Amino acid sequence: MQPKRQGRPPTIANARGRILEEAAAQFAREGYEGTSMDDIAESVGVTKAGVYHYFPNKKEIYEAIIVKTLEGLLRSVSAAIAQARDPEAALGTFMTAHADYFEEHHDAFLTMLVAFGGMQNVVMIAEAQKLRDDYEALLRNIIADGVSDGTFRQVDVRTSSRAVLSMLNWMARWFKPGHGRRASDFAKDYCDLLLGGIRT
Amino acid sequence: MQPKRQGRPPTIANARGRILEEAAAQFAREGYEGTSMDDIAESVGVTKAGVYHYFPNKKEIYEAIIVKTLEGLLRSVSAAIAQARDPEAALGTFMTAHADYFEEHHDAFLTMLVAFGGMQNVVMIAEAQKLRDDYEALLRNIIADGVSDGTFRQVDVRTSSRAVLSMLNWMARWFKPGHGRRASDFAKDYCDLLLGGIRT
Numbered sequence: 513m514q515p516k517r518q519g520r521p522p523t524i525a526n527a528r529g530r531i532l533e534e535a536a537a538q539f540a541r542e543g544y545e546g547t548s549m550d551d552i553a554e555s556v557g558v559t560k561a562g563v564y565h566y567f568p569n570k571k572e573i574y575e576a577i578i579v580k581t582l583e584g585l586l587r588s589v590s591a592a593i594a595q596a597r598d599p600e601a602a603l604g605t606f607m608t609a610h611a612d613y614f615e616e617h618h619d620a621f622l623t624m625l626v627a628f629g630g631m632q633n634v635v636m637i638a639e640a641q642k643l644r645d646d647y648e649a650l651l652r653n654i655i656a657d658g659v660s661d662g663t664f665r666q667v668d669v670r671t672s673s674r675a676v677l678s679m680l681n682w683m684a685r686w687f688k689p690g691h692g693r694r695a696s697d698f699a700k701d702y703c704d705l706l707l708g709g710i711r712t
Numbered sequence: 713m714q715p716k717r718q719g720r721p722p723t724i725a726n727a728r729g730r731i732l733e734e735a736a737a738q739f740a741r742e743g744y745e746g747t748s749m750d751d752i753a754e755s756v757g758v759t760k761a762g763v764y765h766y767f768p769n770k771k772e773i774y775e776a777i778i779v780k781t782l783e784g785l786l787r788s789v790s791a792a793i794a795q796a797r798d799p800e801a802a803l804g805t806f807m808t809a810h811a812d813y814f815e816e817h818h819d820a821f822l823t824m825l826v827a828f829g830g831m832q833n834v835v836m837i838a839e840a841q842k843l844r845d846d847y848e849a850l851l852r853n854i855i856a857d858g859v860s861d862g863t864f865r866q867v868d869v870r871t872s873s874r875a876v877l878s879m880l881n882w883m884a885r886w887f888k889p890g891h892g893r894r895a896s897d898f899a900k901d902y903c904d905l906l907l908g909g910i911r912t
Binding site (some may be wrong): 516523524545600603627629655658661663664665667668671674675678679681682685698701702705706707708709710711712 | 745800803829855858862863864866867868871872874875877879880881882883885886900901902904905907908909910911912
């Protein structure tokens with residue numbers, strides 16, 4: 513990650529970010545095969561040479577979206593749970609903050625989920641896996657803390673953590689932003705269900 | 713659905729089924745774009761004309777896999793839960809039977825999940841949506857029965873049903889058949905977690 517700068521970022525950083533954003537929208541709408549470097553250049557409002565200045569090819573843009581999205585997710589959810597007073601609040605905050613990030617960066621998030629398994633650039637694969645592992649560790653630590661302080665039952669940390677992420681990530685399949693309830697409303701329902709269980 | 717026949721099915725039905733099976737394996741391995749009618753014909757061991765005898769194009773094969781997989785899933789899980797003695801057993805059986813079907817028809821299941829949203833044939837879309845709706849109703853009825861007979865808390869049926877299907881379907885992202893635990897083992901863990909909840 514780059515150090516935080518004061519004021520307006522330099523044109524080069526801005527253009528890079530806008531390329532990733534517009535490309536994510538195209539990928540989400542048209543798929544990887546259905547998106548060309550021309551389409552991306554046109555939607556950003558730069559020449560194709562301008563896009564090639566930042567990325568050698570379409571695949572690099574695709575994979576950069578994955579890394580940027582995972583970085584943003586990890587940063588955003590970490591900041592949110594830092595405020596939580598106990599493991600139960602932390603779990604709820606993890607789930608709603610994840611859902612908020614997903615909803616706010618919907619195109620990039622969908623691209624990240626679709627593209628993760630087919631990455632080819634070994635450096636970016638390593639980066640993406642590290643970010644994913646750190647993110648999963650964040651959640652597992654919340655559950656492990658709750659088990660050890662007695663807030664949670666002696667649940668299996670891996671199973672519980674996988675259950676949480678499955679419910680959140682599967683939203684990508686059916687949730688449409690801007691139609692009534694927020695993603696975080698569904699995340700909250702899931703959290704209540706998971707905490708309390710179904711059985712009487 | 714065709715009526716069940718005694719003995720070996722006629723060559724025509726057999727060839728159709730084998731085309732769908734081999735095509736699902738190719739789609740799962742190479743993706744839709746990466747699979748040609750030639751590849752499918754070769755893997756089945758028939759001429760390309762032989763494949764065209766059953767399906768006018770690759771897209772029809774793709775969509776026929778979706779419908780066939782949903783039919784099989786609905787039939788298989790319905791049969792399993794018909795034996796369950798109460799809503800709690802039914803929920804567990806729904807989840808493990810789903811996981812078994814997913815594991816046993818892994819390529820077709822992945823193809824179905826990937827392809828469902830992009831269907832184009834209106835007749836097959838209607839069929840697939842009907843099968844999916846019937847399948848979801850099966851699960852919602854189990855949960856509603858449990859709520860009304862007091863086995864389950866007054867949980868929201870839609871939320872709970874979506875939670876169950878999210879956990880089961882997300883397995884497509886990480887579960888690899890033939891490496892240790894069965895999909896149904898994970899499904900059982902999820903079911904125990906959901907029933908009992910995380911909170912002490």
